[in-house]
Amino acid sequence: MFVDTARIYVKGGDGGNGMVAFRREAHVPQGGPAGGDGGRGADVVFVVDEGLRTLVDFRYQRHFKAPKGENGRSKSQHGAGAEDMVVRVPPGTAIYDDDTGDLIGDLVSHGQRLVVAKGGRGGRGNIRFANPVNPAPEISENGEPGEERNIRLDLKVLADIGLVGYPSVGKSTLLSVVSAARPKIGNYHFTTLTPNLGVVDVGDGRSFVMADLPGLIEGAHEGIGLGHQFLRHVERTRVIIHVLDMAGSEGRDPIEDYQQINQELTLYNQKLEERKQIVAANKMDLPEAEENLIAFRKFVGEEVPIYPVSAATQQGIQQLLYAAADLLETIPVAPLVEELEQESAERVVYKAEKEPDKFEIRRENELYVVEGVHIERMMKMTNLNSHDSVQRFTRTMRNMGVDRRLRELGAENGDIVRIGEFEFEFVE
Template identity: 65%
Template sequence: MFVDTARVYVKGGDGGNGIVSFRREKYVPEGGPAGGDGGKGGDVVLVVDEGLRTLLDFKYKRHFKAERGEYGKTSNKHGANAENMYIKVPPGTVVTDEDTNEFLGELVEHGQKLIIAHGGRGGRGNTRFATMYNKAPEIAEKGEPGQERYINLELKLLADVGLVGFPSVGKSTLISSVSAAKPKIAAYHFTTITPNLGVVDVGDDRNFVMADLPGLIEGASQGSGLGHQFLRHIERTRVIVHVLDMGGTEGRDPYEDFVTINRELELYNERLAARPMLIAANKMDVPEAEENLKRFREQVGDNYPIFPISSATREGLRELVFAVADTLDRAPVIEPQLEEVEETPDRKVYRLEEDSDKFWITRDNEVYVVNGEWIEKLCVMTNFTQYDSVKRFQRIMKQKGVDAALRKKGAQDGDTIRIGEYEFDFVE
């Protein structure tokens, strides 16, 4: 089974809680605050493992949650930070946020890492809140919640050379003849329904990775047939080998096939049309092939190098392999290019707000709902069982203008205010 997309839930570890503590030592009757900070939660990190070739593992495990940080300790000792959680992915994995469509990164090289869910910082102990006016505060923060999100993983094969062509033109036979790959081969369409990779040894200290990709059909750029499942894998190949059935064994015209496939590649991604392309005129062992090749050369002209081959008899394969290797030596490395993401009715694009103190108020029947990342985080990190912590929370709400905004919206004494999962009574 070849799995090239996966949807995964990840959550960074919560930060450890800070604590309220005071020095209790002999001959120190009025020791000051000594509560330590909590440790940082672990990050969730993707790391490339070149031994992986599919995203199959994510079919069986889809939820990943890092450990939380240790709680703070007495004597001003900090809690330990949690270990990061590492998730292995194959090279060629593209990562996006499911909710926002934000591009998070592309993992290509072995050992490359990408943090996709940050762990929360540890809550501060009461030592941090001591001031000249309050030398013994009974305030400690809870740990910050770790970042959580759903991400989409998409695997694009990392092959130097991609074989393109209609079904049953001989791509699978070709790759099995020039490499150790053992694809399924049979006399029916779409024998190859998942990409096959093979390492081709040229024999002069050069080698390259070739991908035998599922056959294209007309309309593939709009998703017909195996459509986008095929085309996403051709994007990063540096050289394209167009395999044609020059014998016309299924009654198709080689030139029409050539034009159709090239049009589908260009419709899907214009950059593909600029890639170096070689033509493998396959099935030259068929009697009609020589005449078809002569006519094809006249129609194509000198725009593409043409190599007559027979995958079945291995005729011309050595010349094709050397030509591909030479073309790769000259071909530029394909750098990932990000597309501009447009906002549509069914796809919201989130952008960074310059004002980090932004909040907004809505109504849910009789309840006033206050939304805003910073204020929801403040609620989660406030210990409402501590009197000093409650007073600090009220002071911040007033300083940030939340109280005034609620009054402007019509909130009165006794009304219910909801912030995240917390509900409060509005008190004048």
């Protein structure tokens, strides 16, 4: 099953909790704090595996949660960091934030890695809070929560050659003849709904990967007829074989088809205009094909390579394969991959983080809701079972001006204040 899009949820591992502990060895009076830090949570990392060709695995697993770091231990022992969660994806996978639509990264080469959700840092143990004023603190932090986000994966097939053309011009038949691929073939439009890949053995020791891309129609660049789902796969091919029904068996004009498909490619992505292209004049075994071919050659001129073929009778197929293999040798893979990686880097959206101490307070009926990146993170990392930790968080809120702002908005003793998932009473 070929799947070229998927939506998943990823979450980096939470950091391990810091520990409150004290040295208790014999003959060591007033040993002091000895609670270690928690370990860092694991990242969720996408890695390209060239052995994969589809996103079908993400139909059966949609949630990826990385492991949390170990908690700190006594005797000043820090918890171990968790091992990153590696998720393998096929080459050609574009990764988007599903909530904002921003491009996170574009993975095209084998072994390429991308961190999509960072793990949280470990909470500090009480050895980190010792000072001359409080040499034996009973303060520790919980681990920082890992980053979480909804992800959309779009696969753009990485094939050496892509077959493009109107529906029912014989693309699937051609692929079935030159490779071991068995695409669905039928005498109706849009028989092919997803790309089919096949490895083509030229016969002289050379081989390449060919993709049968679903038929395009007028307006495909605007998404008509599943156009965007089809066109995105053309972007990654090194050479395009433009298949035409030279016999005009459905009343079509090969010249009009040729112009229209090329226009759709250019309107979708201007760079496709420069992509090397070979014309496969198919269905030459049918009447009127020879006459149409003469007119077509006269129209396009000598610069466009045209190979008369018949996928049904295999006429001219070998010459077409030789020409495609020869052209591929002039287009190395590395420059295309570098171009894609550079394009990905240009399209990634970088956003400045909010000021760490900035917060907002709003009222929801009788409830005061405090929102802010820093204060919500501090709330989650506060050990609510420790009186000293709660007091430290209270001082932090006072220093940030949260108390003052609540009073200005009319908060009084006993009013409920919510920060993140936690609610507590406001006390003067």
